[in-house]
Amino acid sequence: MKVLITAVDSKFIHSNLAVRYLKSFTGDIDYESKIKEFTINDREGRILEEIMKEKPDVVAFSTYIWNVELISRVANLIKRVDSNIEILYGGPEVSFDSRNFLQNNVGEYVIEGEGEKTYRDFILYKLGKxxxxxxxxxxxxxxxxxxxxxxxxxxxMDEIAFPYEEEEDLSNKIVYYEASRGCPFSCRYCLSSTSHGVRFLDIDRVLKDLMYFINKKVRLVKFVDRTFNCNSKFAMAIWDFLIKQDTNTQFHFEISADILKPQEIELLSKAPKGRFRFEVGVQTTNDEVLRNINRFVNFNDIKEKVLEIEALRNIDQHLDLIAGLPGEDYESFKKSFNDMYEIKPEEIQLGFLKLLKGSSMREDADKYGMEYSPYPPYEILKTDKLSYEELLKLKKVEEMVDKYYNSQKFKLIIKYFEDKFEKPFDFYYSLGMFFEKQGYFSKNIGNAEYYKLFLDFNEMILKESNKYLKEIIRFNYLIYNKRRGLPEFLRSDMLKEEEKSIKEELREEYSFKEYQLEKFNMDIERYISNNEILDKNSYYIFNDNSKYIYLENK
Incomplete structure (x- = not known):
C-alpha cells in the first residue's frame, strides 16, 4: 500500500509541518509513504499529473483556509482519473464541520483534530490490523x-516524533517547528481558543531538535507556538540556549508582549543582533474592543514591553492589527493604526478578520452585524460599525504599508512624507488612493516606477516642488538597488568635468569599477540625522552591496 501525503503550501519556501508529522509518526510501520509538496500557485493539472505519477492507493491532503478550494478540485480530478484512489483529508479547515465537508466532497475519510494518532490507526486499518x-x-x-x-x-507532546529527516535539504526553506500546543488565552477569532491548556515538549528534546536546524544551517526557523512565552521558565531556557550558539540561523517567535518579565528582557538583551524575531498580536489599541474578543489586556501594557524590546536594538518586531473586530469602527481603527505606527516596529501587518469554522466569533456574528464571505478564507465583508466601503479603504492602506513600510527599502522617502500629513494613516490612505487613481493596482509596474510614483504624488496631490524629494529618492534608491542603470528621472546634474576631477582625486583610495560617485544638491547627512532639509552639495560613493561612503571634504 502506498500513501501520498500531500501539502499545498502558500509559498514554495514554506515547509509543511503537518505532513512531516504524519510520515514520521508512522515511520516504524511497514508501508510505503511519500511526501509531495506543491503551492497554491501550481496549476491543478500539474498537481494532478504529479500525484498520478506516484500511483498511490491513498492521497492524504493537509487542508487549510488558503488551499481547501484547490484541494477539493484536485481531489475531484483524481477521482475522475482513477476512482479506486482513496482520499483522506486532515487539517484545521476540515476539523470543524467534518461530516458536512465529507458529505459534500469526493473522498472517503476526514481526520478531525490532531492527526498523528488517528493517521497511524488509519494506516493500521488499511493493513488489516x-x-x-x-x-x-x-x-x-x-x-x-x-x-x-x-x-x-x-x-x-512527548509522543510526537521529530518531523524532519536527516537527509532533508532545508537550505532554501522557512522551517516550522513547535515546542508547545495550545494557548492560555481565549481570543474569540482564533481556533486555539477551542482547546484549553498548553502542552509542552520536554525541554531537552527541544534543545536537541534546535541543534538539528543549527547544524543544517537553516536560514529561518518559525516557532508555531501560539504564545511562546506563556511559560517563562520554558521560554527562557530556549532563548538562553539559542543566544549561546554560534549560528546565523534566525528564530521567529509569536509572543504576548504584555507578559514579558524583566528577567526575560534582561536575557534577550544578550541576544546577537538578528538572532530573534518577535511577532506581537496587538490586534487593536481600543481596550473595549480587546474585551469584546476576550483579550483581557490593555494596549499601554503591550506598548511598554514592545518599546523595551525595541530599545535593545537587537530584535526585529512584527506587530499585527486586525480590521473588522467587534465594536471597532473606522475612526477607532485609524487610531489603532496611528498608535501602533508610533512604535515604529520593523513590520506592521494589517489583517482582516476571518470568521473561521469553529471559532466563537463566527457563532456571535449576528450580534455584531457581521457579514462575511461563505468561501475560504471567510473574510469579513462588513460589521455594524464598519462598512464594506470602509474596509476597501483599509485594504488600500494595507497594500501601501506592506509595499513601502514593510519592505524597509523606502525609509528615507517615507520619512519625508510623514511630516506632510497630520497622522501616519492619512499618508498611507492618501498614497493608496493615488495608487488606485493611477491604475497601479490593476497592472504590473517596474521597480523604478515604485519610486517615480512619489514624485508624481508629491506634485499632483501635495502640489509641492520635487527639488529636494528627488535627491532623497535618488539616495534611497542607490542604497537598495544596483548602482548601474539609475533611472533617467533620478540622474544627477553633476557635470562631467566635476565628476572627473573628484574621481582623479580619489583614485588611489577607491576603485571606480566598484563604486559609483553621486552628487546631491542638499545636505543628506543632516536630513538622515535630524530630518532637516538644507541646501548644500554633498557627495557619496555607492557600491552594489548597499554600502555607501560620505565624502565629507568634498
Missing part, C-alpha cells in the same frame, strides 16, 4: 453515508 469503526477522531463515508467515530483526546 485495526477495525475502521475503532479509529478515534475519524469520519468516513460508505455508500454516500457519513459515519463519525468517537472523538480522540489530545495527545502528549
Amino acid at each position: 485495526l477495525q475502521l469503526e475503532n479509529i478515534k477522531g475519524l469520519h468516513y463515508k460508505k455508500d454516500n453515508i457519513v459515519y463519525s467515530n468517537e472523538k480522540r483526546p489530545l495527545m502528549s
Whole structure:
C-alpha cells in the first residue's frame, strides 16, 4: 500500500509541518509513504499529473483556509482519473464541520483534530490490523453515508516524533517547528481558543531538535507556538540556549508582549543582533474592543514591553492589527493604526478578520452585524460599525504599508512624507488612493516606477516642488538597488568635468569599477540625522552591496 501525503503550501519556501508529522509518526510501520509538496500557485493539472505519477492507493491532503478550494478540485480530478484512489483529508479547515465537508466532497475519510494518532490507526486499518469503526477522531463515508467515530483526546507532546529527516535539504526553506500546543488565552477569532491548556515538549528534546536546524544551517526557523512565552521558565531556557550558539540561523517567535518579565528582557538583551524575531498580536489599541474578543489586556501594557524590546536594538518586531473586530469602527481603527505606527516596529501587518469554522466569533456574528464571505478564507465583508466601503479603504492602506513600510527599502522617502500629513494613516490612505487613481493596482509596474510614483504624488496631490524629494529618492534608491542603470528621472546634474576631477582625486583610495560617485544638491547627512532639509552639495560613493561612503571634504 502506498500513501501520498500531500501539502499545498502558500509559498514554495514554506515547509509543511503537518505532513512531516504524519510520515514520521508512522515511520516504524511497514508501508510505503511519500511526501509531495506543491503551492497554491501550481496549476491543478500539474498537481494532478504529479500525484498520478506516484500511483498511490491513498492521497492524504493537509487542508487549510488558503488551499481547501484547490484541494477539493484536485481531489475531484483524481477521482475522475482513477476512482479506486482513496482520499483522506486532515487539517484545521476540515476539523470543524467534518461530516458536512465529507458529505459534500469526493473522498472517503476526514481526520478531525490532531492527526498523528488517528493517521497511524488509519494506516493500521488499511493493513488489516485495526477495525475502521475503532479509529478515534475519524469520519468516513460508505455508500454516500457519513459515519463519525468517537472523538480522540489530545495527545502528549512527548509522543510526537521529530518531523524532519536527516537527509532533508532545508537550505532554501522557512522551517516550522513547535515546542508547545495550545494557548492560555481565549481570543474569540482564533481556533486555539477551542482547546484549553498548553502542552509542552520536554525541554531537552527541544534543545536537541534546535541543534538539528543549527547544524543544517537553516536560514529561518518559525516557532508555531501560539504564545511562546506563556511559560517563562520554558521560554527562557530556549532563548538562553539559542543566544549561546554560534549560528546565523534566525528564530521567529509569536509572543504576548504584555507578559514579558524583566528577567526575560534582561536575557534577550544578550541576544546577537538578528538572532530573534518577535511577532506581537496587538490586534487593536481600543481596550473595549480587546474585551469584546476576550483579550483581557490593555494596549499601554503591550506598548511598554514592545518599546523595551525595541530599545535593545537587537530584535526585529512584527506587530499585527486586525480590521473588522467587534465594536471597532473606522475612526477607532485609524487610531489603532496611528498608535501602533508610533512604535515604529520593523513590520506592521494589517489583517482582516476571518470568521473561521469553529471559532466563537463566527457563532456571535449576528450580534455584531457581521457579514462575511461563505468561501475560504471567510473574510469579513462588513460589521455594524464598519462598512464594506470602509474596509476597501483599509485594504488600500494595507497594500501601501506592506509595499513601502514593510519592505524597509523606502525609509528615507517615507520619512519625508510623514511630516506632510497630520497622522501616519492619512499618508498611507492618501498614497493608496493615488495608487488606485493611477491604475497601479490593476497592472504590473517596474521597480523604478515604485519610486517615480512619489514624485508624481508629491506634485499632483501635495502640489509641492520635487527639488529636494528627488535627491532623497535618488539616495534611497542607490542604497537598495544596483548602482548601474539609475533611472533617467533620478540622474544627477553633476557635470562631467566635476565628476572627473573628484574621481582623479580619489583614485588611489577607491576603485571606480566598484563604486559609483553621486552628487546631491542638499545636505543628506543632516536630513538622515535630524530630518532637516538644507541646501548644500554633498557627495557619496555607492557600491552594489548597499554600502555607501560620505565624502565629507568634498
